[in-house]
Amino acid sequence: DIARVLGYPYSMGDRIAKLIPLGSQGFPMNIEKALAVSPDLKRFYDADNDAKKIIELAKQVEGNARHVSVHAAGLVIAPSEITDFTPVQLDPEGKKIITQYDMDALDPNVSPGEAVGLLKFDLLGLRNLSILGASIAIVKEARGVDIVLQEIPTTDTKTFEMLSRGDTMGVFQLSGSGMTRYLKELKPTRVEDLMAMVALYRPGPMAQIPEYIERKNNPKKISYFDPRMKDYLEKSYGLLVYQDDVFTTAINIAGYSWEEADKFRKAVGKKIPAEMEKQKQKFIDGAQSLGMKKEKAEELFGLIEPFSGYGFNKAHAASYGIVSYQTAYLKANYPVEFMAALLTAESNDPEKISAAISECRRMGVKVLPPDINESDVGFKIVVDKDSKSGRAIRFGLSAIKNVGKAAIEAILEARKDGHFNSFAEFLSRADGRRVNKRVLESLIKVGALSSFGGRAALLYSIDEIRSRVVKPKSSAGQQDLFDESDIVKSKESANALIRADVSEFSQDELQTLERQLLGFSLSAKPLGELISPLSHEATHKIFEISPHESLGENVRIACVVTQVRIVVTKTSGAEMAFVRVEDDTGSLELVVFPRIFNETRSYWVDFKPLLISGRVDSREESPTLIVEAIKTQEEVGEKKKDVYIRIPKRVGPLELTKLKGLLLSSPGEMSVTLVFQGKSQKVNLPFRISWTEELARKIADILEA
Secondary structure (H helix, E strand, O other): OHHHHOOOOHHHHHHHHHHOOOOEOOEOOOHHHHHHHOHHHHHHHHHOHHHHHHHHHHHHHOOOOOOOOOOOOEEEEOOOOHHHOOOEEEOOOOOOEEEOOOHHHHOOOOOOOOOOOOEEEEOOOOHHHHHHHHHHHHHHHHHOOOOOHHHOOOOOHHHHHHHHHOOOOOOOOOOOHHHHHHHHHHOOOOHHHHHHHHHHOOOOHHHHHHHHHHHHHOHHHOOOOOHHHHHHHHHHOOOOOEHHHHHHHHHHHHOOOHHHHHHHHHHHHHOOHHHHHHHHHHHHHHHHHOOOOHHHHHHHHHHHHHHHOOOEOHHHHHHHHHHHHHHHHHHHHOHHHHHHHHHHHOOOOHHHHHHHHHHHHHHOOOEEOOOOOOOOOOOEEEEOOOOHHHEEEEOOHHHOOOOOHHHHHHHHHHHOOOOOOOHHHHHHHOOOOOOOHHHHHHHHHOOOOHHHOOHHHHHHHHHHHHHHHOOOOOOOOOOOOOOOOHHHHOHHHHHHOOOOOOOOOOHHHHHHHHHHHHOOOOOOOOHHHHHHHHHOOOOOOHHHOOOOOOOOOEEEEEEEEEEEEEEEOOOOOOEEEEEEEEEOOEEEEEEEOHHHHHHHHHHOOOOOEEEEEEEEEEEOOEEEEEEEEEEEHHHHHHOOOEEEEEEOOOOOHHHHHHHHHHHHOOEEEEEEEEEEOOOOEEEEEEEEEOOOHHHHHHHHHHHOO
16 A cells, blocks of 8 residues: 555565565564564565665554455444444445444453443354255255254264265365365364364464374373363363363463453453463462462463464354264265255356366266256256266256346246257247347357257257247237247257258367356366376375465476466566466466466467476465476376375375385386375385376275275
């Protein structure tokens, strides 16, 4: 803002802002701290007078309200008229009444002793609750089974086995790459494990996760700082996990009352130095009076101090943990119904739909293309003996671009009188005002009308057939003087109107049409198949790259290009690119700097399989890859092939011995490199192997056992 007001180019303010590191929960970032922790920012500040001027002025306005903003889910409740306690106003859009006071001035939980004293609720909506509700409705419709979420068993073996395998796609709070890896190591067996993972999997407390996993899997490692802490830390294997653990420690170990303990929790969370010093003394004195030595009390306070800034409320973790378990339970026990609900909920997000369809394929659930006689608004379950449990998922009409609510309603109304037997019959029965030419073209291009003819022929014939069979719809209650034309009644004559001499689109053209209107192609080869010739050289799947844990790591991914944005750099005028790529587990943004882009310009073609090497960077909490090298399928095929096998942290000598025996039993021409996770250590093996999908499965069985 300061750079803009002073008339500097956007790039100046942007450069400074990008050099300021992100804060973390409980430890917000400010300019002073950023200058201390970011050497690049400090160098820029010292070397550039303009940067220094902007930063110094920014320090003076930092912390002030920049503009009126509205808490997305905050509701304030007062015992009488709201204006007895706070002035009100309309929000910036002039639609809602909002308080003029902010949450610091309103809520005593945020500002004890200073706030007006009103209660503020955060009422959050979760799409996952909609998915749960839809799953239950689909199970009822498809199987006639009533599921009451409050009555499902919380010890379901199938659910915990699924989570332990890492099959977490679509499961609330547990589906990120880092979380999935930890779950595979943890092998959860109870809801409390899920609660702890939800509470710990954030910057800061994440460092405790390996210790939690080790203690769960090896009870001999469980220890308590003080025997009295066993009563409330037994479920978390002796570790402080929740905010509640902090104030329970203050009560049990330092003799605080409940009210004092709550004040202690807030004071530690706010990190006010003077208040902290006071609390530290009170805590140590209290612990000593209840029999703890001073040094031990100081050590315990030292454990609590950093933890409280990001401590998770136990009730919050329990709520999230339960919803996580419920979504996992439905996916494990009713997989087809759950995936149908998930696909419908994500139907406006092509990237998420694409990932969900890849997951369906992995699970053996068929996803059938849209069909004018079969599809409903959302995704629905149909009988299919070749799919998992004998049921497949039929694509919904709402996921097709340009096919809106009015058009779908018109199609479903017309279909009440029976299936459409021909393209002409469909055009004559559906309301032509709502199912207009644009809607028809979209339906044809995605294959929803393919039972009536080839897509190219149908597109070519639209105008002629419409002119002959479409008439304005009569109002309700009116009767037509004339019946449907003979053309519509006779399937043969209706089909004769479709041009037979128009050759069908090529496979590539069909896939392009589908991608334009669905965001991906249903008829294309699965991504896993497209990139399989490159997969043996990849060190990571996209899903496994985390902005926190993989930062700075060099990785290699097999992927296809889905989007390319070319920009011109302001400094040199050279071209560079931001490229989005996908594999069968997710998508990732690449940054291709001018030198690399210039050398590889011809490679960046939509859906071209590539092997990309680069360094993991982070942008707005999402991982990005700074590209360092690119290989095409042809280049990988020419050179002697290398296989990279990623070894998880918990793998010990026993598994490595089994792995060696397995590899030796598959001799061949490919060299093998073991990549040890967490150590960035690589070991080249002294023998060569022959790589097959069967071998890949056996390796996964050993490493994930």
